[in-house]
Amino acid sequence: MSTEIGTSPGDPELDARQAVVAPEHDEERQVEWKTEQHVYEPHRVGLPPLGPYVRELWRRREFAFELSRTTLRAQHFETAFGKLWLVLNPMLLAFVYFVLVDILRHGHRPHGYFAHLVAGIFLYYFFSGAVRESVKSVVGGGRLVLNTAFPRTLLPLSTVITAFWRFIPTFLIYIPIHLISGLPVNLATLWIIPIVLTIAFIAAGLAMFVAALQVYFRDVKSFMPYVLRLWLYASPVLWYPNEVPNHWEWILKANPIGGPMAAWSVVLQKGHAAPPVDMLTGLAWAVGLFVAGALFFMSREREFAVRL
Amino acid sequence: MSSLSVSETAGIAQASADARVSIRVEDVSVTYRTSLEKKPTMKTTLLRLGRRERIVREIEALKHVNLEVRQGEVLGILGANGAGKSTLVRTMAGILPPTIGRVEVRGRVSTLLALGVGFNRELSGRENVTLGGLAAGLSRAQLRDKYDEIVEFAELEEFMDMPMNTYSSGMYGRLAFSVAVNMDPDILLIDEALSVGDAKFRKKSFKKMQELCAQDRTVVLVSHALGSIEELCDRAVWMHKGELQMEGEPDDVVHAYTKFLDVGEDALTMEDL
Numbered sequence A: 001m002s003t004e005i006g007t008s009p010g011d012p013e014l015d016a017r018q019a020v021v022a023p024e025h026d027e028e029r030q031v032e033w034k035t036e037q038h039v040y041e042p043h044r045v046g047l048p049p050l051g052p053y054v055r056e057l058w059r060r061r062e063f064a065f066e067l068s069r070t071t072l073r074a075q076h077f078e079t080a081f082g083k084l085w086l087v088l089n090p091m092l093l094a095f096v097y098f099v100l101v102d103i104l105r106h107g108h109r110p111h112g113y114f115a116h117l118v119a120g121i122f123l124y125y126f127f128s129g130a131v132r133e134s135v136k137s138v139v140g141g142g143r144l145v146l147n148t149a150f151p152r153t154l155l156p157l158s159t160v161i162t163a164f165w166r167f168i169p170t171f172l173i174y175i176p177i178h179l180i181s182g183l184p185v186n187l188a189t190l191w192i193i194p195i196v197l198t199i200a201f202i203a204a205g206l207a208m209f210v211a212a213l214q215v216y217f218r219d220v221k222s223f224m225p226y227v228l229r230l231w232l233y234a235s236p237v238l239w240y241p242n243e244v245p246n247h248w249e250w251i252l253k254a255n256p257i258g259g260p261m262a263a264w265s266v267v268l269q270k271g272h273a274a275p276p277v278d279m280l281t282g283l284a285w286a287v288g289l290f291v292a293g294a295l296f297f298m299s300r301e302r303e304f305a306v307r308l
Numbered sequence B: 001m002s003s004l005s006v007s008e009t010a011g012i013a014q015a016s017a018d019a020r021v022s023i024r025v026e027d028v029s030v031t032y033r034t035s036l037e038k039k040p041t042m043k044t045t046l047l048r049l050g051r052r053e054r055i056v057r058e059i060e061a062l063k064h065v066n067l068e069v070r071q072g073e074v075l076g077i078l079g080a081n082g083a084g085k086s087t088l089v090r091t092m093a094g095i096l097p098p099t100i101g102r103v104e105v106r107g108r109v110s111t112l113l114a115l116g117v118g119f120n121r122e123l124s125g126r127e128n129v130t131l132g133g134l135a136a137g138l139s140r141a142q143l144r145d146k147y148d149e150i151v152e153f154a155e156l157e158e159f160m161d162m163p164m165n166t167y168s169s170g171m172y173g174r175l176a177f178s179v180a181v182n183m184d185p186d187i188l189l190i191d192e193a194l195s196v197g198d199a200k201f202r203k204k205s206f207k208k209m210q211e212l213c214a215q216d217r218t219v220v221l222v223s224h225a226l227g228s229i230e231e232l233c234d235r236a237v238w239m240h241k242g243e244l245q246m247e248g249e250p251d252d253v254v255h256a257y258t259k260f261l262d263v264g265e266d267a268l269t270m271e272d273l
């Protein structure tokens, strides 16, 4: 029914064969065979062949979206109250920090501080939500991982998509706060898009890393809340990036999301373009962490089925 | 490369016999490395660091297995518990990579491995079928087409929107079976899943299996039900401790295997096995 290109056209046996079936069906079959041919071999450095892997990942992207949709449905995301509930937690946290910081600063807070705090917490929640949920993604994959062959990176990546969807309503809540605080909206505001993207890639890289790590060390999950809480304090959320004393500057530099979070504040508070230094360090971290996380995950993922 | 022929035009097919191989397992070994801990944690790893002991055990589940399954063939695999049957099927499905060797698979695979096509018990039957199908590489459109068939065959219409932890184990198995056989795969891998459900469903699933086996479809069937291997399969292999002990007509293999079960291990050395 199906033939390979490259056989001589004069081959009588071939002609006979082609006469048996309709040509369009023939082609269809051929494509199917091609795309559905798998070779499984031991991988030299522990990595699957990257080209086919990425192709397969892309082909099954719908799975990641569907998984994220299913997760959101389980959290009642589609109802108005479900979305409100989502906003409630970071809002309360923002209020608590607001009072706290106001006390510490003896009431001398800069103009728009509340908006800075809320915006920072919301963006940070996107990041931390993605990383925290991804820890469970592979171990919680259960029988799906045991019985189906698919690129496992879809599991942690799906949690990043979920976290992004959860970020949207919180951002919508932020808009009135921004406007009431009298903060600027201009062309530079568009910088928030690359900033969120950078954060998403950093989150995805870490998500893959911790998801794989959890398979080997089942207590990674219990460390996450502490790590993520400290990380919040190390990010320009409670404080302004330009207020950092010199001897603490390294915290901002060593923090992968330090750059983008600082840019986030500058863009929203001042209406300026994102500082190139912040964006570039953020980009470097994003590329580095994403590639490192993906390589680590992929080099390990073939072991997952026997370790769950 | 030679041509791929999937038609039943026997004469021509002979000419390209090589291309009609669906699954080729070449010198495959699989070694499990497991830690003896129940749940590995960072804490225990750190605490153990000073002592330098390694608590990893290696289990050679497959040892240099060579096997070819031709297009349209129904292969039965039998053997004792722990013989490596599930490991072999998982390797064919691409879930476990071989430690040594090479596995080549031509066609879209659907797996039904030890009851469960990737089911998460907290999600509903519908969500599980959708997620399992998408993960297995089906498109949304294909899934939409198949969904009703799957539900109808499993006879679980009223349960599809309930979480699967409310299912009985028979219902669970029925859905799993129905998903695997209705995915319309080129290659169907089944690991001990024929005997699910009640008597009525078993009859139905057996009939479905006969139907699938009669079609031009490659099926690999692992079962302890020797009767169904004899009845469904074109060829059978008997696995013993990770190696292929025997390969041949289902009747002969089943006969030898049952004889082995009666006689015991010593019989392995006997020539006439």
Ligand SMILES: Nc1ncnc2c1ncn2[C@@H]1O[C@H](COP(=O)(O)OP(=O)(O)OP(=O)(O)O)[C@@H](O)[C@H]1O
Residues within 6 Å of the ligand: A305, A306, A307, B032, B033, B034, B059, B060, B061, B079, B080, B081, B082, B083, B084, B085, B086, B087, B088
């Ligand atoms: N996840 C695992 N980790 C470590 N060893 C494993 C794992 N799974 C299987 N094994 C070992 O590999 C060997 C083969 O197991 P396998 O599950 O393939 O046997 P089987 O033939 O399917 O047996 P059964 O008839 O009980 O299903 C056994 O010795 C088993 O202990």
Ligand SMILES: [Mg+2]
Residues within 6 Å of the ligand: B085, B086, B087, B114, B191
């Ligand atoms: Mg088994």
